[in-house]
Structures are given as structure tokens and as C-alpha cells.
Amino acid sequence: MPIDKSMNVLIVDDYKTMLRIIRNLLKQIEFNNVEEASDGAEALSKLRTGNFGLVISDWNMAPMTGLQLLQEVRADSKLKHVPFIMITAESKTENVVAAKQAGVSNYIVKPFNAETLKGKIEMVLGHA
């Protein structure tokens, strides 16, 4: 099934530079409809009012963390099937397990490369 690259992608990170990096890497693989949020709460309100086909979120953010965002998304009947990739510096086993239990679609550890990002997006959207 070909991936619809015109879908809206929401990227969430409290570091503006990281948002800019991810946006550029997405552009290189032809995802051009990218929206940004700088914490979980802002992301959730954008998700509820918009139409997104993929969420790529950091974990370590305040006031709402990426994990809390993921839990909110999975508990929301309209959003629960949206593919959700966590990109985070958190690399402890319990973090990965917690994200998986909360329903994460895939997990990328920072620092990551463009190839990993591309591979995980294809995997997640291919399964969607």
C-alpha cells in the first residue's frame, strides 16, 4: 500500500531546533504538510481540532509529557488509531516498555539519523 505523503503530520518537541530538524528531514522524504507543537497540551488541542495521519513526539516536555499525550491520544475515540512515534533521549528499558504499554507505534532514540526516521515512518504507516 503506497504511503500518502500529503497527510498532515504533527511533530511535538520543546526544542525548537529539534522541530526544525525533524521538519527538514520529513521534507526530504516528501512529507510537506507538517504542523508543530511544543508540548503535549498544545499537541492534544491541535490533534483534536485538526486531521492528522501521524504524530511524532518527544517524551520529555512540560507541562504535559509525550507519554501523557500518547495516553490521551489512545483514550480518545477519534484519535486512538493515529500512528504515534516517540522520538526521545529516554533509552531505559522501562521507558520503552511504558511507551509500548501506552500504545506507542514505534520508538526512536535520540540522537537518530534520517534513515531510522524514514524506516520507522514507513513501518508504522505501512501497518496503519
Place this chain on the structure above:
Amino acid sequence: MKSKNGRRATDPVQDRLAHARDGASTIDRDMVADVVSAVLTTMSGDLTAAETTLLGEVSALGRTIAAAKQEIAALRVDDIMDRDIPFATDELDAIVDHTAVATNAILESCEMLDEVAGTITGDAAARLQDAVTKIYEACSFQDITGQRITKVVTTLKVIEAKVAQIMTTFGVSADPIEKRDATPDDSHAALLNGPQLPSNAMDQSDIDKLLASFG
């Protein structure tokens, strides 16, 4: 003062004893005198051996506390609280800001190169694109170093709070401490560990294996 009060207290006691002596002739006067004498001795402030030892210990403790207070004052903890720790955290915050500004400048140039790469074809375009991608990837250092620095700042705040607590306990320069929150900023409580040191960290392949183990 105690003995003065003690003496004053003897008058009504003796009155009552006299009254009792008249009314009950079977009481042994010497025995009563012994009891009264024992009570009066205590009232006059004389201490037993155990009490003297205890008092000695308490004064020694007091001297230790006084010495500790002097030592803490000599450390110039006010400098640590008012100058050193704020200076260190400001410096670290400045590092985060500077790296953010520099990273944005790098990204801006990189975006321009990306744009140029899109206007040309062939091997040069591919190589240019590849180099641009590597710069994007490398720029994530700003996020990683920023998170590490934030951890150090949090640690400094914990040290600051502990020093404040010690100062409060010993009553050294209590005024500035009272204005401070003795508990470290816990707004990051929901957050996790941040980047691990490379020797402790799981890499992407470890994480992929772990995820795959869920089936």
C-alpha cells in the same frame, strides 16, 4: 533563684507539718523531717550524679553546635547561595541559549543548501543532499546537550536547597534562607532521566529488539 523560692516555700509546708504534728501524734517527727529535708534539697537545685552527667553532655552538644555554626559561617555559605550557584546556573543557561542560536544559524544555511540541491541534478545533487542530511542529524546535539545541562542545573538546585536546609537547621543567617523554597523545583517530577551516558545507553537496535519482543 531556685533556693530563694525553695526557702519561701518552706513556710506554708512547715505550717502544714505543724498542723499535722498536732493532729496526729503517732507520726515520727524525725522521719517527717528527713522527707522534708530531702524534698527541700531537690527544690534548692542540687543535682544528682546522673543529672550532672546529663548536663555535661548537653553543654558539650551545645559547644559542638556552636563550633559547627562557626565553621559553616567560615565557609561563606551566603556566597554559595547568592553568588556561586546562581552564577553556575546562569552560565549553563547561557550555553543552552548560545547553542540554540548557533544551531538555528547552521540549520538556516543548511536549508539554503537543501534548496540549492533541489535545483541541480546528478551526482552533485545527491552528494549535496547527503551532506545536508548529515548536518541536520548532527544538529540534534543541541537538544541532547540541552537536556544534559538541564539535569546539571537541577542538581545544582538540589545542592542549593540542601545547603539552605543546613543553614536553617544551624540557624546561620536565617533571614535570606526563609525566602527560599527548601524543596527543589519538582516541576520536572513527571519527566524522566534524559539522555543516558553512552556506556549505559540502549541504542536503536536494542530498542528495536525490545519492541519486537512484545510481538
